[in-house]
Amino acid sequence: MSFFKTLFAALILGGSAAALAADTDTQFHLNELLSSDVTYQETWRDLVEDESRLPEWVMNLSGDARPMQGLEDDGDKYLVGQLCAVQNCFNQRLYTAFTWDKDTAYALYVQLPDGLPVGHVPSxxxxxxxxxEPNEAVQTLLLEQLQKDPNWY
Structure with missing residues (x-):
C-alpha cells in the first residue's frame, strides 16, 4: 500500500510541475512580456532604471527570445526566460526570473568577447x-538556465 501512496504522490507532484510549466511555456516569450502586462513593465523598469551601461535590447527586452517557463524553487515560483541580442545570440545573453506575483525581477546578463577563438572555453x-541583487537560490536558478545551453562549458 505504501508503494501506491508514493507513486500517487510522485504523479501529483510531477503533474503540478508540468502544469506550472505548461501554463507559461506556450504563452510568453520574454520579448513580448512587457507588452503583455503593465505590471511586468513596471517591475522591469524598476530593475533597470538604476543600472548603467546596459544595451538597448536589454533595457527594452527586445532581442530574440525562447518560450518562458514556470519554475519553482523551495516553494517560490518564478517565470523564467532567456533573451539574446539579435545577430549576436552566443555573445550577448540575458536570463531573467520574475516572481510569480510579478512584483520583483532578477536577471543575469552574460557577455562573451566577440571573435572568441574556437577551442576557448566560453565560461x-x-x-x-x-x-x-538576486539571492543565492535565484542566482543558482539562473545559472542553471545558462548551463543548459549545449555550447556553454
Whole structure:
C-alpha cells in the first residue's frame, strides 16, 4: 500500500510541475512580456532604471527570445526566460526570473568577447553581471538556465 501512496504522490507532484510549466511555456516569450502586462513593465523598469551601461535590447527586452517557463524553487515560483541580442545570440545573453506575483525581477546578463577563438572555453571568458541583487537560490536558478545551453562549458 505504501508503494501506491508514493507513486500517487510522485504523479501529483510531477503533474503540478508540468502544469506550472505548461501554463507559461506556450504563452510568453520574454520579448513580448512587457507588452503583455503593465505590471511586468513596471517591475522591469524598476530593475533597470538604476543600472548603467546596459544595451538597448536589454533595457527594452527586445532581442530574440525562447518560450518562458514556470519554475519553482523551495516553494517560490518564478517565470523564467532567456533573451539574446539579435545577430549576436552566443555573445550577448540575458536570463531573467520574475516572481510569480510579478512584483520583483532578477536577471543575469552574460557577455562573451566577440571573435572568441574556437577551442576557448566560453565560461572562462564570460563576464557575468547580476541585475536586481538576486539571492543565492535565484542566482543558482539562473545559472542553471545558462548551463543548459549545449555550447556553454
Amino acid at each position: 572562462q571568458h564570460a563576464i557575468l553581471r547580476w541585475l536586481g
